[in-house]
Amino acid sequence: MRLTQLRSFHAVATSGSFTAAARSLHVSQPTITTQVGQLETLYGVELFHRMGRRAVPTEMGERLLGLSRQMFDLEAEAVQLLRESGELRTGHLRVAAVGPSHVTRMLVSFNQCYPGIKVSVSTGNSQEVLARLANYSADVGVLAQVAQDSRFVSVPYSEHAVAISCSAQHRFAQRRSISIRELEGERLILREQGSTTRKAIETALQAAGVRPEVVMEIASREIIREAVLQNVGIAAVSEVEYVPGPGLRAVRLNDATVRTYAHVVCLAERQEGALVRAFIRCAQQGRPQAP
Incomplete structure (x- = not known):
């Protein structure tokens, strides 16, 4: 028949x-x-x-x-x-991100443009985000660094200064800014290997010939925040990820350019997909101005 x-x-x-x-x-x-x-x-x-x-x-x-x-x-x-x-009146977009700081603003912008699209978000480190893109379990990713892989395309979204987070009891707490050389010998809490914030501060410290005392390596932003609050040490934090609160201070570096970045990433073969293009377009339209 x-x-x-x-x-x-x-x-x-x-x-x-x-x-x-x-x-x-x-x-x-x-x-x-x-x-x-x-x-x-x-x-x-x-x-x-x-x-x-x-x-x-x-x-x-x-x-x-x-x-x-x-x-x-x-x-x-x-x-x-x-x-x-x-027509993007229905569908499902899967976003993988290294953290909530950058992606939240993008999600708000996308939802305002396409309220009928369901969005699900997963988080992980850079390698996990790229793996989800590669195996098609995510449509777009939000990373703090450009993927050096021809399978992916990256679109710049934003850049942010890195500041020094310290407790209210620390000697830096009453300062608005400090010199990077003042970090010599300071008890420093670092993110895990592969963190772009860690890479940015280590590069700046090496260029200045400054050697702090690394006391901890912690993968969790929340645990680092608590350790700083307890005055275990100070930490480098992207200003967009800094969560202010009682007992905490953020102090800028006045003589070193230390920045982190955010990029929207997708598989090169999927960059012309309607949902992917729509998300990237919305992210670019809502992109914050560079400082």
Whole structure:
């Protein structure tokens, strides 16, 4: 059985005549007659009682009509789903990010533009984000560094200064800024290896010939914040990720350019996808001005 034969049958059964069915399908009446006749001959059944210009479904025709109605209703739903998805009125976007600081603003901007799109967000380190993009479990990623991999394309989003976070009891607490050389010998809490904030401060310290005392390496932003609050040491933190609170201070470096960045990343082969392009466009439109 061909779908065109079933479609012709359905049109006749719902319109009540071969002529009306031909008009609805924009084909000739003999074409409809031939296709319905082929269907009846193929299975040895009678689908219509021909009553002059009218065509009334037989008992078998009524049973087949019940099935064809379900099929073509589902087809209409599929067409509507695809049309709405293409117009970005429905769909599902999966975002992987290294942290909430940068991606939250992007999500707000995207939701304002496309409120009908469901968005799910997962977090992880840079390697995990790239892995999710590579295995298609995420559509776009938000990273603090450009992926040096030809499989991916990166779009700059923002840049932020790195400050020194300290407790209110620390000697830096009453200062608005300090020299990077004042970090010599200071008890320093570092992020884990691979952190872009860690890489930025280590590069600046090395360039200045400054050697602090590294007392801890911690992967969690929240634990670092608590350790600083307890005056275990000081920490470098991107200003966009700094969470102010009682007992905490953020002090800028006045003689060193230390920055972190945010990029929107996707697989090169998927950069022309409608959802991916829409997210990148919204991110760029809502991008904060560089300091």
